[in-house]
Amino acid sequence: MAPERPDPDRLLAEVQAEEAAQRRGHLRIYFGASAGVGKTFAMLTAARQLRDTGTEVVAGVVETHGRRETEALLAGIEILPPRTVSVNGRSMTEFDLDAALARQPSLLLVDELAHTNLPGSRHGKRWQDVEELLAAGIDVYTTLNVQHLESLNDVVGGITGIRVWETVPDSFFDTADEVIVVDLPADELLARLAAGKVYLPEQIEHAAKNFFRRGNLMALRELALRRTADRIEEDVQAYRVKRAIAPVWKTEASLLCGVGPRPGGEAVIRNAARLASQLGVDWLAVYVETPRLQRLPASAREGILRTLKLAQDMGARTAVLSGTDPAAVLVDYARSHNCAKVVLGRPRARPWLRILPSLISRVGALAQDLDVVAVGQVESAQPAAPPTTAEAPDDARERNGRRLRAYGWTALAVAAVGLLATPLLPHFDLANIVMMFLLVVVLVGVRLGRGPAVLASFLSVAVFDFFFVPPRFSFAVSDVQYLLTFAVMLAVALVIGNLTAGLRYQARIASTREDRSRAVSEFARELSSLLETDRVVEVATRFIEAQFHGRATILVPDDQDRLDASALAGFEGAEEGTARWVLDNAQPAGLGTDTLAGSRCLYLPLRAPMRNRGVLILKPRYKHLLLAPEQKRQLETFAYLTAISLERVHYVEVAQQALLRMESERLRNSLLAALSHDLRTPLASLVGIAESLMQSQPPLSAPQQESAQQLAAQSQRLASLVENLLEMARIETGGTTLRRKWLPIEEVIGSAIKSARPALGNRPIEVSIGRDTPLVEIDAVLIERVLYNLLENAGKYTPHGTRVRIDAEPEGSSLRVAISDRGPGVSKGQEEAIFEKFTRGVARESNTPGVGLGLAIARAIVEAHGGRIFVDPAPDGGASFVFTLPLGTPPSGPDEAEAGSSAQRTRGTAQ
């Protein structure tokens, strides 16, 4: 039944994952509740055992903290020397990733997975180093404490009151092949602590006293065990799915997490990630940008984008949405992305605002069918934000200038209306005069936005009151009814201002989106017509520089896969080494990524379907531009389009070269065919005439007969010489295309013996072909030629009547064919030389015909097949010429019953 079958796509993914896993190193994590439980000890014990069974174990980093028992375990294990880094004049040591990659041990021990690398290292975190080691096929053992796990980081912080900065993403933890829990009951750990067996760095000794409380330790232990239990359950689930024991598919419902501007968003994200992984669903994180949020200071917006980046790191798909009503936007998005659950942060309790519905209740009201999960936000445990990239000052200055000008214009407009209205005062009622002020408020709102509109309304009220409302030239108001006029005017101004500002915002968003998609389509169109790599690079660079306001360059490797470093000359901050790394690893690096985040440039690999086509280096003028997911996606789209174009251009070049090669090959072949025709035709006549002369009636006299025989023999010799020369010419000019077919080797051996029979005379030939010799994919004509040449050679150099043996049998991944004779053998030192052109066996130089092309041809043919040819002394004297042919996977034969018929005897007669 259909639902019982494993999903084929998932199976394919499984197979691909398994393939990748075979190439990838094996990761084992020793996981513990806290420091001091004995993770390093357990890791070293296991490593020692492996080393004793002969595995090559190297210690990359092992922190023994001066403990004797641990150090004793390390004895005898090769230790990779650390790299010395100078930071602020102090020299410090760090794990040497490149040395580990160069050393290529089977197993590498890397303690403290959550460690943060010193500045200037390739990766920011040690777990990224481990990732690269695994990708290089090196097995890694490492250690990790529960509080360093990203999704549990804040939970642990909540329990212990201590937050750590060094975290490892759960996604990486989950890719570990094995997780081994190193467990120690809280009391025992405390006892060890009391006995001084646990190392504590001095600077945290004070904090640690609070940390190592019994309650804390028990809670941590529970967390570690539960996290491991979750992992085991995932394993079980994956197993069940793979074996189709019981399909447990949910519909692809996912979880939507809303990120807000308030601090504490990280906690919401971590909660959502944990929830999603427990439910086993995908999750999305979105930020709804409303006009109000748009006006937040740049640093706050950057904070939000950083929160989104965290979500992305934890496995979410992220997006920035825009709209005026966050609840409606969230509900729409949840519906269109099939999210059944929405996770939101619970707002702080603000009793005086209880009348206004919160976002949570509004989402709930809009969509009754959605589950809304409210998550508490812990603000106190919020760690200090990492150093942010300051906004470019000129950008801020420019924006401020624009804002000031808008307010200036507003003041001018209100003043102008005041002047204009003054002469009208005697003729019009005040109620009508106020309309003019209302008009200017509306116009300012439409043209200049909300802030100026509010200013306009206040100014208008002030001017109206001061200049028009009696008593004039005073802010005193004689009639109470004007207070109503002021209030209405203010309200109208605010409403209109808000409304128009919202509209302007929407319009701007729409036009930005349109700009983006237009840019993509223009870019694609422009690229599609290009036919040269240089032009693609030039156009792409121009577009990307214009779109992302910065300097860009594209490095394309040449045929030998080298990058042209000279293209980077004058490009400040770009490094060739980084570009090389990006090209080789197909991973982005630099600004805003996990690798070399300190760089001022962003390096993106140009990934095309077949391979990496180059590296895009972008140095943006405003770094924050690259933080927005939309911008980043746009840049990735540009990079992908460029990569596709480069690949297309590459294949155009390949096709042109192939065409050229085909053309020259055709020319060469037709030339050779003409030559061979013109040489063979007269030779054919010569041979034929000589032979018919021998048989002419009446019979020739004896001397005449002998002359005729000589004529025939010499012309035959000439013919075979021409044959060899033509063959050599064909091979030399590279004109031999192999017509490979799958066939049994005995077929070629049989026909070669038949053609070589005249040359072999009365020498008996013994053929032995190993049973189960599979089909080989060879050019039958050429391999027959090899065998013929070798047999003919045996015929030339061995005494009459001696035996010649042919042995063929599979040997490893190739077929070995040996032609052994009982002749004089090949003299020492000549084994290589005899395969050279125009070289002949030294023995009996004079009376053996031929110019020494036979073996050279044989070698060229065998090598074209990917095999080897050489000469060995034969077991019973003489020479043994051996050649090998690679074995492949033969195509499936005719159906089983038919193919197996030789073994399956059924009836006496065939049907």
Added chain:
Amino acid sequence: MTAPLQTALIIEDDAPIRRFVRMTLEADRWNVVESATLQQGLIDAGTQKPDVVILDLGLPDGDGVDLLRDLRGWSTVPVIVLSARADEQDKIAALDAGADDYLTKPFSTGELLARIRANVRRAGTSLRLEARTFRFGDVEIDLEARIVRKGQADVHLSPTEYRLLAFLVGNAGKVLTHRQILQHVWGPGHLDRDHYVRIHMSHLRQKLEADPAQPQHLLTETAVGYRLVEDAAESK
């Protein structure tokens, strides 16, 4: 043996070759007609009623393969192709177009005569090939009862092997291309599976040949196809 004064037509543009082929055939009691062009050759093939045609593929006024196609429209006369081209594709094209056999220049006169004899004999006997039994070496095939014997013992063949053998027997002496065999034995849907033929041929040799690696009857025409010869001497 060869009946006196059978007619052979040589279509060949090279005069010395025409001359020695004529000398050879006349010594073997053949009536020889020579044509130097494709046009003349076609006319002679129609008017002279030859018993065998010896055709050079590279003619000045056209390709011999075209002549073959034309000729096969109205005649079944055995055609032996002479080719200076070593390229097997040309031979296969000629055989698929209806040639019976081929020789690559330079060839010996003995070989030419042997091929002519084998093909003319087969053309003569094919009419009465309701013959019940066929022999080569110590193998006897009873085409009616579908029994194959080697020496005294029955040989057990699979249905496909038997079909393959029967097709070879029906065209004994003639070169059959892989394509022709696949088309006939497996049907038109399997034309790209040369290795089927090779595997079955290897089985047949193991069952019927004395030394499968040095076959005497089920011969390989390298890269072109196979040929069944009744008399081991003729394979030379």
